Amino acid sequence: REVADEFTASTGRQRWVLGSMGPGTKLPTLGHAPYTVLRDAYQRNAEGLIAGGADALLVETTQDLLQTKAAVLGARRAMQATGTGLPLICSVTVETTGTMLLGSEIGAALTALEPLGIDMIGLNCATGPAEMSEHLRHLSRHSRVPISCMPNAGLPVLTKDGAHYPLTPAELADAQEQFVADYGLSLVGGCCGTTPEHMRRIVERVRDLTPPAREPRPEPGAASLYQTVPFRQDTSYMAIGERTNANGSKKFREAMLEGRWDDCVEMARDQIREGAHMLDLCVDYVGRDGVADMAELAGRFATASTLPIVLDSTEVDVLRAGLEKLGGRAVINSVNYEDGDGPDSRFAKVAGLAREHGAALMALTIDEEGQARSAEHKVAIAERIIDDLTGNWGIHESDILIDTLTFTICTGQE
Numbered sequence: 001r002e003v004a005d006e007f008t009a010s011t012g013r014q015r016w017v018l019g020s021m022g023p024g025t026k027l028p029t030l031g032h033a034p035y036t037v038l039r040d041a042y043q044r045n046a047e048g049l050i051a052g053g054a055d056a057l058l059v060e061t062t063q064d065l066l067q068t069k070a071a072v073l074g075a076r077r078a079m080q081a082t083g084t085g086l087p088l089i090c091s092v093t094v095e096t097t098g099t100m101l102l103g104s105e106i107g108a109a110l111t112a113l114e115p116l117g118i119d120m121i122g123l124n125c126a127t128g129p130a131e132m133s134e135h136l137r138h139l140s141r142h143s144r145v146p147i148s149c150m151p152n153a154g155l156p157v158l159t160k161d162g163a164h165y166p167l168t169p170a171e172l173a174d175a176q177e178q179f180v181a182d183y184g185l186s187l188v189g190g191c192c193g194t195t196p197e198h199m200r201r202i203v204e205r206v207r208d209l210t211p212p213a214r215e216p217r218p219e220p221g222a223a224s225l226y227q228t229v230p231f232r233q234d235t236s237y238m239a240i241g242e243r244t245n246a247n248g249s250k251k252f253r254e255a256m257l258e259g260r261w262d263d264c265v266e267m268a269r270d271q272i273r274e275g276a277h278m279l280d281l282c283v284d285y286v287g288r289d290g291v292a293d294m295a296e297l298a299g300r301f302a303t304a305s306t307l308p309i310v311l312d313s314t315e316v317d318v319l320r321a322g323l324e325k326l327g328g329r330a331v332i333n334s335v336n337y338e339d340g341d342g343p344d345s346r347f348a349k350v351a352g353l354a355r356e357h358g359a360a361l362m363a364l365t366i367d368e369e370g371q372a373r374s375a376e377h378k379v380a381i382a383e384r385i386i387d388d389l390t391g392n393w394g395i396h397e398s399d400i401l402i403d404t405l406t407f408t409i410c411t412g413q414e
Helices: 002-011 035-051 065-082 104-117 129-142 169-183 197-207 252-258 261-273 290-304 316-323 344-357 377-395
Strands: 020-021 057-063 088-092 120-124 147-150 157-159 162-164 220-225 228-230 280-281 309-312 331-336 359-362 399-403
Touching: 002 057, 002 399, 020 035, 020 377, 035 147, 057 065, 065 088, 065 104, 065 344, 088 104, 088 147, 104 120, 104 129, 104 220, 104 228, 120 129, 129 147, 147 169, 157 399, 169 197, 252 261, 261 280, 261 290, 290 309, 290 316, 309 316, 316 344, 331 344, 331 399, 344 359, 344 377, 377 399
Parallel strands: 020 057, 057 088, 088 120, 120 147, 280 309, 309 331, 331 359, 359 399
Antiparallel strands: 157 162, 220 228
């Protein structure tokens, strides 16, 4: 901070300090450490960076989306605790395999992280600029927030003297100049193997550039750890597999009650093979510890399912237990106005949980009078919910799924 201020004063050009928070050595998706422990550690980390005078917080070199979310939420809590509002930048690391270390595609990363309210998303480390191009193209097309890129100086070449990074300063500057022009990047730099000369050449090349305006086309959807699934399917309706619901499947319920977790996972995989787009996970059952059951199953589904999870529960603590196990973007089922919309209502608690964790929401056409019976009443409640969630909770309209609770004629209800 002191050095940056010295250069600002001596040159008249503002110098900024990014407070960097790296990935650490614990991947919560793999059970190395609990999500809450990491979140609280990142909060302490961020509070120190804020106290030290950082101009923005940078969560970088992330390899596990759940670790990334823990860092982002920890940083948010730190800003709330200190009364600050710094920009929050998130930079993921995509390997030469084309995915993050745990298998996440860039689309899954964008779907999971953008709803957390980050101010910028990008790539850093692992590869040189050539390997980043297609991932940056995806971000440029779909990200609502600005984009950053900090590549290595090429892929390392192992020599008798250790790793050598082959890209020259001019070559790295060429790549960044092209990325700014093609993808509208807002923040560029370098990672492993880059030197002061690499940075100097990049600065010279991009200093006077104006990034072209992007016209992103966001794709609303949910995500597993591995892939994103759009809510709007091109060739089908969106199918949510319900067999992993303890209230709807006797087979699943019995496996859960007996602790046959592998059988529960296999039922999820059966639905994946049969063409479901998302999986409904409900563990609610009288006499059971729903938080423990949800943590167990959501933790297993996080890596075993290639599909996003719909967390289905009437209990806020059970929903939270699921969210703290899923690195992707979940859908919460559900919110309604059964007990009103006051600050202590279930609606407010679930909406706040969805906003904090970036989840999408399924909303039911139920209000204080009960379930809406007429089409007009259903529409009125739906409009009220949409206005409430978008206006008061900052949730995009495209991330709200309305369930109009239309029963089949065979129920016998008038």
